[in-house]
Amino acid sequence: xxxxxxxxxxxxxxxxxxxxxxxxxxxxxxxxxxxxxxxxxxxxxxxxxxxxxxxxxxxxxxxxxxxxxxxxxxxxxxxxxxxxxxxxxxxxxxxxxxxxxxxxxxxxxxxxxxxxxxxxxxxxxxxxxxxxxxxxxxxxxxxxxxxxxxxxxxxxxxxxxxxxxxxxxxxxxxxxxxxxxxxxxxxxxxxxxxxxxxxxxxxxx
Numbered sequence: 001x002x003x004x005x006x007x008x009x010x011x012x013x014x015x016x017x018x019x020x021x022x023x024x025x026x027x028x029x030x031x032x033x034x035x036x037x038x039x040x041x042x043x044x045x046x047x048x049x050x051x052x053x054x055x056x057x058x059x060x061x062x063x064x065x066x067x068x069x070x071x072x073x074x075x076x077x078x079x080x081x082x083x084x085x086x087x088x089x090x091x092x093x094x095x096x097x098x099x100x101x102x103x104x105x106x107x108x109x110x111x112x113x114x115x116x117x118x119x120x121x122x123x124x125x126x127x128x129x130x131x132x133x134x135x136x137x138x139x140x141x142x143x144x145x146x147x148x149x150x151x152x153x154x155x156x157x158x159x160x161x162x163x164x165x166x167x168x169x170x171x172x173x174x175x176x177x178x179x180x181x182x183x184x185x186x187x188x189x190x191x192x193x194x195x196x197x198x199x200x201x202x203x204x205x
Contacts, residue, residue, distance in 0.1 A: 011051055034091065038070065038130065039070055039128055039130070040071040040072075040129070040133045041072050041117065042073045042133075043075075043080075043113050043132070043133045044076070045075075045079070045110070046075045047077035048108075049104065049108055050164075053136065057075075074114075074117070075098055077103040077104070077109070080103065080116045081101055096114050110148075110179075111140075114145060114148035117152065118152060125155040128157060129155075130156065130157050131160070133162070134164070135161070137163060137173050137185075138173055142178060149183060150181075151179075161183045161185040166193075
């Protein structure tokens with residue numbers, strides 16, 4: 001729960017703490033509350049190509065559950081769904097909701113998810129909003145997705161892309177360079193790399 005003295009998730013300390021203890025990867029750490037409230041939007045790919053990384057995605061969403069008051073979570077494949085984590089009390093409930101979703105293990109169209117975010121008038125997009133995308137970047141309509149990323153990047157503070165595929169394999173993913181131009185794409189293929197990647201996040205969300 002948030003208090004008067006703490007606010008947003010300290011992503012770097014959260015990951016590092018999980019590695020040090022050898023326990024649950026995401027033991028939440030928080031930053032001291034200050035200034036304007038930061039908002040977070042997560043877009044998590046749950047398509048068939050991400051199936052082997054599904055545990056990563058599910059744990060990632062669950063770890064942000066405590067920050068739900070300042071975050072909006074979406075899961076996508078060829079379509080997109082809003083995930084209202086506030087109604088869930090455990091990560092198992094979140095996992096069950098995701099796996100019964102119509103977007104679970106379908107194809108991938110990142111452009112569809114981005115268009116939804118850009119057009120939904122209830123989504124707050126401004127200089128206090130950071131976007132995190134979790135996907136292997138294997139998508140249909142890569143050119144449209146890149147254009148959508150450009151438009152989204154012009155409206156928000158930062159776009160971080162957590163890619164569970166190791167960076168040496170990115171070159172084999174069609175259209176990935178167009179996507180990388182408009183975000184900070186990070187190799188998160190292992191927990192150690194995820195922790196290292198978070199060192200470059202800079203300012204708080």
